[in-house]
Amino acid sequence: MPFSKDELRAVFQDALMVSPYTNLDHFIGNHVGGEHFWVNLQPFLLHRGYRLRPRFHSDWTAPWSQGDTVNFDIYEFEEALSLMRGINLLDAIRISDGAKVVLKRIETWRDELPIAQYLSSPDMQRDPRNHTVPILDILLLPDDDEHALLVMPQLLLFDELPFRRLDEFVDALRQYFEVCGALHVRSELIAKDETLPHQQDHGPLERLDLEDLANLTIYLPFYPNG
Structure with a gap:
């Protein structure tokens, strides 16, 4: 009792x-x-x-x-x-296959949602420079238009396991810079596309600033080589 x-x-x-x-x-x-x-x-x-x-x-x-x-x-x-x-963060189990996931509560008015969707698009997932964590699902909340949930696989923080060798640290930096470089190149291509009206807002990549990049850090796991 x-x-x-x-x-x-x-x-x-x-x-x-x-x-x-x-x-x-x-x-x-x-x-x-x-x-x-x-x-x-x-x-x-x-x-x-x-x-x-x-x-x-x-x-x-x-x-x-x-x-x-x-x-x-x-x-x-x-x-x-x-x-x-x-x-804003909670772990959960995906019932269909028992996978461990993380639910992240975000504000829908920020650029984080379209950026996350873009990074998980089929085109970006095929890009070998894209080391970001994929978005498995997006849940729109009942009676709340200002927030949504991103569903991501549950991973360790990049520094949870210590770097054993200098080349692991260098490889981690390479992966982070690669995805930032890929985003920059793609945003430049969008900006230079003459088929699009010059003043048109072409999406979140053109508005990507330092605050948006800081929000992206949760999507950047480290995959040590070897």
């Missing part, structure tokens, strides 16, 4: 002796911070074929409260990992 939230409140100070970095809402099993966005979206995502971790279900109860005694070492449980202040 799970312990009630009132019972968990009563032993919270004892829990702090074991898990000093938790807070009351977290300990008693409330959703915190940016989690509410994903909890509300969970039925929609399930309908679209993406399964979130149990913590992001509306009927979730804290597993450390479900034994004969309360387990104060809550970080023994994966479900103790919360978003806290985060809201």
Whole structure:
């Protein structure tokens, strides 16, 4: 029988002796911070074929409260990992094949969406200079025209594993510069296309600035050679 939230409140100070970095809402099993966005979206995502971790279900109860005694070492449980202040990234499982994916919440008014679509287009995917992470799916959100979700494969951060040799570091830089160079060349070709009206806005590549390039870093994994 799970312990009630009132019972968990009563032993919270004892829990702090074991898990000093938790807070009351977290300990008693409330959703915190940016989690509410994903909890509300969970039925929609399930309908679209993406399964979130149990913590992001509306009927979730804290597993450390479900034994004969309360387990104060809550970080023994994966479900103790919360978003806290985060809201824009969450892992999920694609139900059709069990693949691990990442959902990224973006603002639709920014250039990030058309740039990501362009980088994942068949033409760009065939370009050997394109080392960006592919966009697997784009989910338009119900009752929210200002945001959308990009679905990408789940990967390690480029610096999660240390560079072992100098040539690995050099190869990483080469890959980053290659994709930036490919974008620059293609934007130059678009700008010089005389079949297009000179003043026409030809798309996100002509508007690519330093802020847009910074947003692209999440799409740039490192594939070490050898």
